[in-house]
Amino acid sequence: xxxxxxxxxxxxxxxxxxxxxxxxxxxxxxxxxxxxxxxxxxxxxxxxxxxxxxxxxxxxxxxxxxxxxxxxxxxxxxxxxxxxxxxxxxxxxxxxxxxxxxxxxxxxxxxxxxxxxxxxxxxxxxxxxxxxxxxxxxxxxxxxxxxxxxxxxxxxxxxxxxxxxxxxxxxxx
Numbered sequence: 375x376x377x378x379x380x381x382x383x384x385x386x387x388x389x390x391x392x393x394x395x396x397x398x399x400x401x402x403x404x405x406x407x408x409x410x411x412x413x414x415x416x417x418x419x420x421x422x423x424x425x426x427x428x429x430x431x432x433x434x435x436x437x438x439x440x441x442x443x444x445x446x447x448x449x450x451x452x453x454x455x456x457x458x459x460x461x462x463x464x465x466x467x468x469x470x471x472x473x474x475x476x477x478x479x480x481x482x483x484x485x486x487x488x489x490x491x492x493x494x495x496x497x498x499x500x501x502x503x504x505x506x507x508x509x510x511x512x513x514x515x516x517x518x519x520x521x522x523x524x525x526x527x528x529x530x531x532x533x534x535x536x537x538x539x540x541x542x543x544x545x546x547x
Contacts, residue, residue, distance in 0.1 A: 379393070516545065
């Protein structure tokens with residue numbers, strides 16, 4: 375179980391600090407950041423650690439999180455690439471904003487306004503994932519990822535399925 379964390383969430387049209395688990399239980403709309411780390415035509419996907427409080431063991435994009443109160447989305451993307459993937463020195467490019475709402479477990483709903491970033495892996499950079507966050511990494515082209523999601527959607531997080539179905543053009547840059 376993840377320790378308690380306060381994230382911004384919209385209540386009555388204004389951002390308020392809310393416990394992350396409470397935001398997901400109530401399905402509150404909240405900001406998020408998703409990063410696609412790219413190595414040429416391939417994107418890095420991660421299999422979420424079994425200790426995650428929702429969607430454990432499912433494949434997701436390179437990394438994602440919620441910005442801290444007042445944190446710039448780009449700074450959040452850089453922070454999370456370091457925390458989850460052990461990657462430093464990458465310069466994420468903002469690709470746009472998407473919104474989605476999806477069930478992510480029993481009595482858990484992600485309703486996110488997501489800033490999407492792409493970060494190109496420099497030569498010889500090697501991800502070193504945090505095992506509390508990530509249990510496995512893979513590199514796939516977007517075509518390969520799309521085909522795997524079509525064949526076995528239950529193996530992928532709802533948000534990655536949504537990104538690929540509705541926002542692939544944003545991810546491809």
